Structures are given as C-alpha cells and as structure tokens.
Amino acid sequence: MSVPDRRPGTPAADEREVSGTPRRVAVISGGSRGLGRVLVERLLAEGWRVATFSRTANEFTGWAAQKYPEDFHWEGVDLTDLQSVREFGRRVARQFGRIDLLVNNAGILHRELFLTTAPKRMDEIVTANLLAPLHLTQSCSRAMVRARGGVIVNISSIxxxxxxxxxxxxxxxxxxxxxxxxxxxxxxxxxGIRVNTLTPGYFDSDMTADVTPANREKIKNRTPLGRLGTVAEVADAVLFLASPRSEFITGQALIIDGGITC
Ligand SMILES: NC(=O)c1ccc[n+]([C@@H]2O[C@H](COP(=O)([O-])OP(=O)(O)OC[C@H]3O[C@@H](n4cnc5c(N)ncnc54)[C@H](OP(=O)(O)O)[C@@H]3O)[C@@H](O)[C@H]2O)c1
Structure with missing residues (x-):
C-alpha cells in the first residue's frame, strides 16, 4: 500500500531526495518483533525513514540497519525508563528533522489475577503500556505541531x-x-494531526505464543471468522489509519478481531 505525502512541513535540506520530495519519517515503538517489525519493514519498503526502539537488538534490526543505513535507526530503550523514551522522541525529531507518523506499538502483557498482582508489577504494566506512550506522544507530537501535520496511531487491545x-x-x-x-x-x-486507536483481538506473535492449544481452540470457537488474526492483517489496519485513505478519521478506535467482540 502506498502512503502519499501528507501536508508538507519544512524539511531540512538533507531530508530531501534528489527529486526534492520530502522524506517521511515514522517512529514505531517496539519495531524489533511482531507487529512493530512488520510495520518497520513495510514503511522502509515504501520509502519512509523509520526510527524504532526495543530493549534488545536482534537479527531483524541488524538486517534493517545494514540494508537501510540512512533510513533505519534503532536504539535500545526500555519503556519503563520514561526519561529515555521522551529523549528518544526528541532525538529522532532533531536528527531526522521531522516526524510524520508515530505508532505506539510496544507493550507488555502480564497475565495474573488482580488480587495477587504485586504493586510493583502493577506500576510496571501501567508505565510500559500507558505512561511510556504518553511521554513518547508528547515528544513526537511537538515535532508534528511544528510541521502542522502528522498522524498518531496507538495500539490498544480488545x-x-x-x-x-x-x-x-x-x-x-x-x-x-x-x-x-x-x-x-x-x-x-x-x-492537522490525526490521532486514532487500533484495537486488535488475538493475533499470532511472540505475545500470544504461550496461549495453550486448548485456549487457542476456545478463541477460534468464539470468533465468527474462526481463527486468530495475522500480524500482516493488523499491520494493514495500522497503515490504513496512517494513510490519506483515512484522512477524515480522527479520535476513533477501530477494532480488528475477526468479530470476537461483536
Ligand atoms: N499479539 C496479540 O494477540 C495482541 C492482541 C492485542 C493487542 N496487542 C498489542 O499489540 C502490540 C504489539 O504486540 P505484539 O504481539 O507484536 O508484541 P511482541 O511480539 O511481544 O513484540 C513487542 C515489541 O515491543 C518490544 N518491547 C517489549 N517490551 C518492551 C520494553 N519494556 N521496552 C521496550 N520495548 C519493549 C519488544 O522488543 P524487546 O522485547 O526486545 O524489548 C518487541 O519489539 C502491543 O501493544 C500489544 O499489547 C497484541
């Protein structure tokens, strides 16, 4: 899918291709695996410059850095270190000169009954899944405000x-x-900045790798479309919300779950 340029900001000279077209810049949190990785791959293939972070580098981040030395940027940042998350956004805006798209994708899932969850664990889950996106959104959206345009997509869950x-x-x-x-x-x-939420149901990734075969069957049985989603299908929905095809959609949450919540 092609995502044409949005309203142009004022790109620095080195962000222009030889043709003079401004290069679009995306920030994707958690781009080393799962949904984040597919988003990074697709955006790079479409000509975007992409900055991402995760706790650890892996084969994919190494491959992307080699294949797209000018356009791919990875750093080791932990979501629970809020200062580093903020600084990541600021650094990308400074180094790339603009931010056109932010996808708050990284998240952590911890399954445990509420009554036995330790307070420290509760803080960690809320920090990683809510406070870190708040801080990253603030630092990235300031760059979008300067350019008077941009798109933010937050990845929620059913x-x-x-x-x-x-x-x-x-x-x-x-x-x-x-x-x-x-x-x-x-x-x-x-x-000129749109903000939407994508709300996925179960899709195959490392996060759902530990779902037992019995639970997987239960999920399939409760899902009208009879299966879990694929990471490619969820990425399609994110890229729709990021593209001009959704230019008049903002402040909405789009559920992609094969109908399990309908
Ligand atoms: N999979 C599902 O069925 C499902 C359903 C609904 C919603 N979601 C949501 O969809 C998003 C993507 O999920 P996914 O299944 O693609 O996840 P995933 O396969 O577990 O990948 C998560 C990514 O985030 C990074 N990450 C995890 N913890 C981090 C931390 N503390 N600091 C920095 N980076 C961290 C991981 O890299 P490192 O481990 O190296 O840090 C990885 O790049 C998440 O927000 C998730 O809550 C998933």
Missing part, C-alpha cells in the same frame, strides 16, 4: 473493551490509551 480474567491491569492501561486518543484528537485536530 482487553480494553471486554472483560477477561487475569488482565485487569493491562486492560486498564490499554483503555487509558483509547481515552488519550479521543481527547488528543480534539486538541491536535485543528493543528
């Missing part, structure tokens, strides 16, 4: 809209992201 045992803290944090999206869309819309 746990934010339906109750499931053992994920109360994760669900609370993800629901917070959806609230952020609605109010921020009101604040940033007049400045």
């Amino acid at each position: 746990n934010a809209v339906r109750g499931y045992r053992g994920v109360s803290v994760y669900a609370a944090a993800k629901a917070g992201l959806e609230g952020l999206g609605r109010s921020l869309a009101r604040e940033l819309g007049p400045l």
